[in-house]
Amino acid sequence: MLTKNFNLWVDAERTWILDDQWMRCTGTTPLESLRGCACWGGLDLSNVSDITAYVLLFHENDRFQIVPFFWIPEDKMLEKIRKENINYDKWVAEGYVKVTAGNVLDYDFVKADILRIVADYDLQTSAYDRWNASQTIIDLQNEGMEFDPFGQGYGSMSAPTKEFEKLVLTEKIEHFGNPVLRWMLASTVVKTDPAGNIKPDKEKSSQKIDGIAASIMAFGEWMTAQAEEERNPYENRGLLTL
Numbered sequence: 001m002l003t004k005n006f007n008l009w010v011d012a013e014r015t016w017i018l019d020d021q022w023m024r025c026t027g028t029t030p031l032e033s034l035r036g037c038a039c040w041g042g043l044d045l046s047n048v049s050d051i052t053a054y055v056l057l058f059h060e061n062d063r064f065q066i067v068p069f070f071w072i073p074e075d076k077m078l079e080k081i082r083k084e085n086i087n088y089d090k091w092v093a094e095g096y097v098k099v100t101a102g103n104v105l106d107y108d109f110v111k112a113d114i115l116r117i118v119a120d121y122d123l124q125t126s127a128y129d130r131w132n133a134s135q136t137i138i139d140l141q142n143e144g145m146e147f148d149p150f151g152q153g154y155g156s157m158s159a160p161t162k163e164f165e166k167l168v169l170t171e172k173i174e175h176f177g178n179p180v181l182r183w184m185l186a187s188t189v190v191k192t193d194p195a196g197n198i199k200p201d202k203e204k205s206s207q208k209i210d211g212i213a214a215s216i217m218a219f220g221e222w223m224t225a226q227a228e229e230e231r232n233p234y235e236n237r238g239l240l241t242l
Helices: 002-006 019-023 074-084 088-093 107-118 135-142 154-169 179-186 210-231
Strands: 038-044 052-060 063-073 097-100 122-129 147-150 190-192 198-200
Touching: 019 154, 019 179, 038 210, 052 107, 052 210, 063 074, 063 107, 063 179, 063 210, 074 088, 074 097, 088 097, 097 107, 107 135, 122 210, 135 147, 147 210, 154 198, 154 210, 179 210, 198 210
Parallel strands: 038 122, 063 097, 122 147
Antiparallel strands: 038 052, 052 063, 190 198
């Protein structure tokens, strides 16, 4: 049914989080109510010809909200529509994906868009894949954004991946029904090491999972912030006196 109606290519034997469980997390928090609220980001930069994802994570009203943004070069979008029947044209028309002209992503457009987006919120820090650093990160830092490198191994990914899964299963996360994120989750496969640590497996996932990876990195940023606050509660609240 998912494949027929939504072009969600799923492998039932390897499904991480079931679609019906995910869709129970659509949420009721008004998206506009998040304006001005504190948030943490996760940026999964693509190579020049693929999709890039930036996800903002909020913690409001004892629940978490994830708000994703996506960009793709037009030629890649048309190729995906033609060869794989992916709904990019519909998602673009509905405002879920931004397109830049040509066969490579216009990073200047993406940078300007990210700066426009975060101006509406109280952004704390954002994570990025430390193995995919680029001039884009440097430029955004020069504009005042704070970034932390985020490893893609088990050591960095396992705890936020497990937290993400737990929050979905307990319906304490809201994703506002974003169809691109839904498509990516349906394609997400996780790897487990002998110690029971887990992480998304980009190599074995059947489609793009950048939005899920960016969401997990945002959770990692939030978890780090919480740990730092627990270690130094007065300093982080501006109450430390000398």
